[in-house]
Amino acid sequence: MSTAPNPTRIIKTRSGRVLDQAAFEATIDAGLARRERELTSRRAKAKRAASRLSEKAQEVKKKVTAALRC
Incomplete structure (x- = not known):
């Protein structure tokens, strides 16, 4: 005799x-x-924030490089 699992389990x-x-x-x-x-x-927000930081870092790098050339 096998018994089928009870599909009407109550939780x-x-x-x-x-x-x-x-x-x-x-x-x-x-x-x-x-x-x-x-x-x-959250991942999308983090990616956007990282992108903004990267852009700012690139701007700072350009300014520093330009200042060193003068």
Whole structure:
């Protein structure tokens, strides 16, 4: 006799919500997608900031080089 897995597993979250297996998986997927968007946004902001710093460094380098030539 084999028993099939119970597809109607009920999960109670720490916040007190009661979810079935499908709703729990959907909640996890939504959370992971949200976290990925947050990280992507942070990476984009960091890249823009790094680009601005690089541009400023290039300007300073040009000014110093020009001052040394005089």
